[in-house]
Amino acid sequence: MLSPVILVPAILNGLLTGAVYGLIALGLTLIYGVLHIINFAHGALLTAATFAAFFAHRFLGLDPYLAAIVLTPLFFALGYCLQRFVIGPAAHGEDRNILLVTLGLAVVIENLLLYAFGADTRTLNLDYAFNVVDLGIAFLALPRVIGFGVVLVVALVLWLILSLTDTGKAIRAVAKEKLGAELSGIDVGHIYAVTFGLGTACLAIAACLLIPTYYVNPHIGNAFVLIAFTIVVLGGMGSVTGALVGGLFIGVVESLCGLYLGESLGQIGIFVMFILVLLFRPSGLLGERA
Amino acid sequence: MVELRVERVFKRFGGLLAVNNVSLAVEAGRITALIGPNGAGKTTLFSIISGFLPPSEGRVFHRGADITGMPPHLVARRGIVRTFQIVQPFAGLTVHENIAIGAHLSRRSRADALDAAAEVASTVGLGDLLGRPAASLTVAGRKRLEVARALAAEPELLLLDEVLAGLNPAEVATMVPIIRGIADSGVTILMIEHVMQAVMRLAEHVFVLAEGRIIAEGAPRVVVDDPRVVEAYLGHGAAARLSAAGGAHV
Amino acid sequence: MRGPSIAHIVLVIAVLATVPLLTPSNVVLNFLTVALLIALVGQGWNVLGGYGGQYSFGHAAFFGTGAYVTAILQMRYGVNAWIAFALGIAAGALVGAAIGALTFRSGLKGSYFALVTLAFAEVLRILASVAPITGAGVGILITLDLRPQAFQFQSRAPFYWIVLALLAVSLIIVRLIERSRFGAWLVAVRENEDAAKAVGVDTARVKLAAMTISAAITAAGGGFYVQYFLFIDSGIAYGPWISIEALLAPIVGGIGTVFGPLIGALVVKTLGELTKLIAGDAPGLDLVIYGGVLILIVAFAPHGIAGLLTDLRARFARLRSSVLGRAHG
Numbered sequence: 031m032l033s034p035v036i037l038v039p040a041i042l043n044g045l046l047t048g049a050v051y052g053l054i055a056l057g058l059t060l061i062y063g064v065l066h067i068i069n070f071a072h073g074a075l076l077t078a079a080t081f082a083a084f085f086a087h088r089f090l091g092l093d094p095y096l097a098a099i100v101l102t103p104l105f106f107a108l109g110y111c112l113q114r115f116v117i118g119p120a121a122h123g124e125d126r127n128i129l130l131v132t133l134g135l136a137v138v139i140e141n142l143l144l145y146a147f148g149a150d151t152r153t154l155n156l157d158y159a160f161n162v163v164d165l166g167i168a169f170l171a172l173p174r175v176i177g178f179g180v181v182l183v184v185a186l187v188l189w190l191i192l193s194l195t196d197t198g199k200a201i202r203a204v205a206k207e208k209l210g211a212e213l214s215g216i217d218v219g220h221i222y223a224v225t226f227g228l229g230t231a232c233l234a235i236a237a238c239l240l241i242p243t244y245y246v247n248p249h250i251g252n253a254f255v256l257i258a259f260t261i262v263v264l265g266g267m268g269s270v271t272g273a274l275v276g277g278l279f280i281g282v283v284e285s286l287c288g289l290y291l292g293e294s295l296g297q298i299g300i301f302v303m304f305i306l307v308l309l310f311r312p313s314g315l316l317g318e319r320a
Numbered sequence: 321m322v323e324l325r326v327e328r329v330f331k332r333f334g335g336l337l338a339v340n341n342v343s344l345a346v347e348a349g350r351i352t353a354l355i356g357p358n359g360a361g362k363t364t365l366f367s368i369i370s371g372f373l374p375p376s377e378g379r380v381f382h383r384g385a386d387i388t389g390m391p392p393h394l395v396a397r398r399g400i401v402r403t404f405q406i407v408q409p410f411a412g413l414t415v416h417e418n419i420a421i422g423a424h425l426s427r428r429s430r431a432d433a434l435d436a437a438a439e440v441a442s443t444v445g446l447g448d449l450l451g452r453p454a455a456s457l458t459v460a461g462r463k464r465l466e467v468a469r470a471l472a473a474e475p476e477l478l479l480l481d482e483v484l485a486g487l488n489p490a491e492v493a494t495m496v497p498i499i500r501g502i503a504d505s506g507v508t509i510l511m512i513e514h515v516m517q518a519v520m521r522l523a524e525h526v527f528v529l530a531e532g533r534i535i536a537e538g539a540p541r542v543v544v545d546d547p548r549v550v551e552a553y554l555g556h557g558a559a560a561r562l563s564a565a566g567g568a569h570v
Numbered sequence: 571m572r573g574p575s576i577a578h579i580v581l582v583i584a585v586l587a588t589v590p591l592l593t594p595s596n597v598v599l600n601f602l603t604v605a606l607l608i609a610l611v612g613q614g615w616n617v618l619g620g621y622g623g624q625y626s627f628g629h630a631a632f633f634g635t636g637a638y639v640t641a642i643l644q645m646r647y648g649v650n651a652w653i654a655f656a657l658g659i660a661a662g663a664l665v666g667a668a669i670g671a672l673t674f675r676s677g678l679k680g681s682y683f684a685l686v687t688l689a690f691a692e693v694l695r696i697l698a699s700v701a702p703i704t705g706a707g708v709g710i711l712i713t714l715d716l717r718p719q720a721f722q723f724q725s726r727a728p729f730y731w732i733v734l735a736l737l738a739v740s741l742i743i744v745r746l747i748e749r750s751r752f753g754a755w756l757v758a759v760r761e762n763e764d765a766a767k768a769v770g771v772d773t774a775r776v777k778l779a780a781m782t783i784s785a786a787i788t789a790a791g792g793g794f795y796v797q798y799f800l801f802i803d804s805g806i807a808y809g810p811w812i813s814i815e816a817l818l819a820p821i822v823g824g825i826g827t828v829f830g831p832l833i834g835a836l837v838v839k840t841l842g843e844l845t846k847l848i849a850g851d852a853p854g855l856d857l858v859i860y861g862g863v864l865i866l867i868v869a870f871a872p873h874g875i876a877g878l879l880t881d882l883r884a885r886f887a888r889l890r891s892s893v894l895g896r897a898h899g
Contacts, residue, residue, distance in 0.1 A: 068681040070627075120869035127868045129625055129684055130821065134868070137814060137861030144854030248854070252810075256692060259685060301693045308686045309676045370768065396770035404768070410761035421758045424751050425770040433754070473769045 039168035040285045046174035048281015049181040053236045054254055055261035055273040056185070057229035063268030064205040064225040067125075070132040071112075073255025074139035075230055077248060079105055079237035081143055084246045087154055094154070095176070098238035102231045109230025114223035144248040151247040159242045173242035184235055185274055188228070201225055205268070253297070257284070260304035321383070323348040323477050323508045324369065324400075329378030331364055331532075338364045339375070340532035346477070346525075351499070351509045353523035353540070355516075357553055361532040362512045363405050366479050370402040371395040382477070396425065399476035403466045403483060405512070409454040415441065416450040418465055422472030433472075440472045444498050460491040464498075471502060478502065480511040484518050496521055516544070528552065573748050574828050582829070583738045590727035599726040603798065605839040606733045607791055611812065612819030612831035613740040614788030619817060620826035621744075621753065622780040623760025627684040628691030629788050629816040631669065634698065634807030636662040636789025637796040641710040642703060651721035655793040662789020663782050670781035674774045679763075688813070695808035709803025712796060721797045729798055736794060737832070740787050744828050747783075756780055757826075788816065811857070818860055822867050824876025833875050838863065 054076060061069045079101060086097035112135065121127040161172040192198035203211040204221045212218050244250070261280050265272025280300065287299040324346040331339035339361045346352045354362050367373040369380055371392035379388045382398055390398075401422075410418045419437035420430075427433045441447050444464045449457070454465060463483050470478060480499070484492050496518050503509050503522075513519050519526065519540060526543045528536040530552035536543050543549055547559030554562075586606075590599060611633060619625050639661040643654035673686050698704040716722050723729055747753040755776045758766040763773050796802045806812075815838070820826075823834025841863065842856040849855055871878050 068685060070684075116865065120865055122869075122872075125680055126623070126625060127872065129681055130817075130868045131865050133627065133814075134861045134864035137864070138858050139861075141854035141857040141861065145852050145858060149853065256689065259689075263685075298693060298696050301689050301696070305686060305689050305693070308678065308682060308689070309672055372764070372767070392764075392767040393770050393772045396768055401770075402768050404765065408762050408765040408768075410758055410765060412761050413757065417754070417757075421754050421766070421771070422769045424754055428751050430749055430751065430754065433751070469765075469769060 034167070036289070037286075039170075040289050041282050042165070042168050042170060043174065044282035044285030045278050046170060046178045046281070047285065048278040049178045049274075050236050050239050050277075051254070051257055051261060051281050052274040052277020053181045053184060053232050053239070055258040055265070055277050056188070056270060057232035057236075058255075058258050059262045059265070059268055059270060059273040060188075060232070061226055061229040062262065063270075064201055065113075065222050067117075067128045067132065068259075069226075069229065070129065071135040071139065072229070072233070072258060073251030073253075074136040074143075075105070075109070075251070076233045076237060076254055077143055077251030078139055079230075079234045080241060080244075080246050080250055081147065082234070083238045083241045084152060084154060087241075093156070094238040094241050095180075098180075098235050101234040101238065105234035106227040106231040108227075110223045110227035112230075113226035114219065117226075118219060118222060140248055140251060147248070149248060151245045153245045154241055156242050171243060173239070177239035180235065180239055181274075184232065185270075188232075188270070191228075197221075197224060256304065257300055260300050260307070263304060263307050321348045322346070322381075323383060324510065325381040326365070326369065327379045327381065329365070329368060329375045329380065331361070331368060331373065332376045338532055339368065342378075342529070342532070342534055344527050344534060344537070346508060346510050348508050349503075349506060350524045351503045351511065351522050353519045353526045354510060354512045354529060355514070355519060355526060355543075356529035356535075360529040360552075362529050363481055365529070366402055366481055366512065369395075370400060370479060396473060396475075399474075400479065401470040401473045401475035401477075402479035403470050403481050405481040405485070407459075407462045407466050409457075409462055409465055411453075411455040413454055414450065415446055415452050415454055415457070415465055418454050419446075419468045419472045422469040425473040437468075437472055440468050443501070444468045444471070445494065459486050460488075460495075463487065464495070467498070467502075471507075475507060477508045477510065480509060480513075482512050482514060484513060484515040487515075492518060520544070573745065576742065576745060579738065579741045579745060579828070582832075583734060583741070586734055587731065590730055596726055599730050601839065601843065603726065603730045603733055605835050606730070606737050606832075607794060607798070608815050608819050608839060609832040609835035610733065610737045610740055610794070611788050611791035611816045612823075612835055613737070613744060614784045614786070614791065615816040616784075616820040616825065616827075616831050617744060617747065617787065618777075618780050618784035620820050620830065621747065621756045621760065622777060622784075624679065624777060624780070625684050625817065626687040626784075626813075627817070628687030628689070628813055629784075630691040630808045630810065630813040631687070631694050632662040632666055632785040632788040633792035633795070633812045633816070634691075634694060634802075634804075635665045636792030637802045637807045638698065638704055638710070638792075639789075640793040641712055641796045641802050644712060645710055646703070650719070651797065652719075655721060655790075655797065658793040659786050659789045662792065663786035665789075666785020667778065667782045669785075670778040674777045674781075691808055691810075691813055695804050698804035698808055704804065704807075707803075709801060709806075710796075712800040714800065722800075733794055733798075736790050740790075741828055741832075743783070743787070748828065752776070752779065760826075814857070814860060818864055820874070822863060822874055824874035825872075827874075827876045830874055830876050837875065 058069060058072050061067065082101055083094050083097050086092040086101065087094060117128065117131050120131045159173055162169040163172055163175050192202060200216045200221050201224065203216060204218055208218060257280060261276040262273060265276030284300060291299065322345050326342055326344045329339055329342045330337065342365060356362055364373065368375045371390045374389045379386055381387065382400060387395060387398065410421065416434065416437055419440055420433040423433040423436040427436060438450060441450055444467055446464055446468055449461065457465060467483055484495055487495065492515055499509065499522055523540050526537060526540050527534055528543055528549050535548050535552060536546045550559040550562060589602060615626065615629050636658040640654045640658035643649040643657060644651055669690055673683060678686055700706055704710065716724050755766065755771045758771055759773050759776050766773055818838055819834035820831040821834065822837055823832065824830030838860060841859055845856050845859050867874060
């Protein structure tokens, strides 16, 4: 049962999937780290991005990896506008209200997609989706390997943005000390919106990476977002490293659980871990004290 | 009788030693003041005494009973009630309802609590503002509300955390007799305070905390002249400079 | 004292009770029964969220438990429907106490609390979708047995009166809480937990009690649902739809008020019906409207309709006194 022939591919595949999970979690943790809000709309936005990638292929013939180039700035803008013109103003700054507004957005987006496109599950049929990379000990799906690489690049780019650009520094300033940042002349509302935009952009990229190997339906976001929450809580709210490392970890856990417990119960393993971490160590293993 | 005894309490926050081997005793029925420069650890000490923070080391005794680490609501039920340096009103409720929650500590019925609250409100001068939302009060009003709510809980030991901070001299002048009145009714008071004129007029015993340790204690006049205390507030060498310049009286 | 008196509550209930006598229309009765059911579930949420300030995003956990226990005890163990219903409420309360004990002991609040309640509801949904005892993917059908002893009736009216009675009980419970020391403590916890602790409030216990009461009321809604519709599955029992409607009704109607959930439920359900009328029966549209309403209410009327009415009354009173003042001056 524990033979390496079965384990190693499972672990490797888990790592590959985990990388994309990490990217989704990255967006979430970035938003939390800077705005200090838990974005309940994250899953719905991922679903929207997935639909967008699907239709980009269906109607524009765009390969998902190319679609990412178009969708990323588009979703950045969407995220920016949502935070600047909907969430920010509606919440009047109160935590409880932010909770409700992001929940409301999640409901609206997900059900708009349901209403517009129906509950059917669709898949993309791409020629290269079934190509594999042969590593000797394991066969790995090509899209997943590409996905892994892209996530690493995105993480690097994000790190560069945060460390080297003025906006990145402003983001870090606001995350650390909002009032001080404001007094230094930083437009906090703008930075909040930029951060939200970055988080949403991560979702667009993640959606394009997922779509060759996953299906599309209005509820897909739910499945991923709770995994993303688990990762963020595990890796620490606001910790970028935590999100990526946590993603890889959860990817492997899910893969192994799925191996031994089957699909649906594998999901439960993640939820249970999520609840346990929230109850006993909400600051996560790497993050700030909650 | 010793109402409160703090014995060799330490408190660490990571690498920061906020409270460093503090021991003090508060006599029942007296007004005792805890003074010292900002960041000295005074509010941390209050939080430890009232159960909001556990000490890293040391013990707290109330009338001989060890209350170290007791949860805050149980500490309050023992008769030790604190106010907060940054006022914490029940913002969405009226002044009357705010105070009534304090009164509910010893009263079950809503009507009783509201009656008691009204009485306490007039003692502190909030009698005309009962129906106002707490959020609409001025700073001075909120400080009074903080005191009133604590008072309604009928404490035996009242921990006042900078209730005079941010008040103008006229407001301070009205608060001082209120505090005096509370003490006269038999309540022991331990107050953190920066407003020196109030400390001089109210306190019978003073502890001075600087950088987490007690550096002096005694009657107010004595403590205020102590060179170590002057240095703690005004910096190294200040005491010598002041006496060279011809005497220092705060 | 703020809030309606018991007499007000009795009056409203009495008026509502006459509806079946005034119209034989099943459409109206069905609509109102479902609306009152949502008001009941929303009242449950209101105890914890409105008065206690703890926003749960997973009240489906209690609704579903009430529903499943009522159904399972009847269908698999032959227990009398009414007893099963009562046990369903107890089971819901137990689940509420369990989740509350875990989460409040860990000091979870705000977004974390919302997250963990969401997670619990999802776990239950997944478990229910695969467990044999809940019928797994197929769900549970209650056998048709149109006798009062089996908590089923030939006509709609008795159902309507029962859910109305349940709602009445919940209104009275909330009113009693409002006037009690427990209610004062609960509201104190909502406003400022530290300040509450400083004057002797056992905040963990208060939150736990509120959660248990909240869960029991919501579970009653679940039990009623299954008797009314005679079918339950994991998506209906533990799905996000009911978690959302549970919080939407009180927020729209007036969070933290006695009648808020009732007003909100009527408004929300009416909106749902209007949406169906205008745009047809496509799935998802009603929830889109609900999500939009939630955002709008939070943005423009955070105290809900009840809050708007109170504001209007206050403004009218000020206007009146200034006009009268000028008239006399």
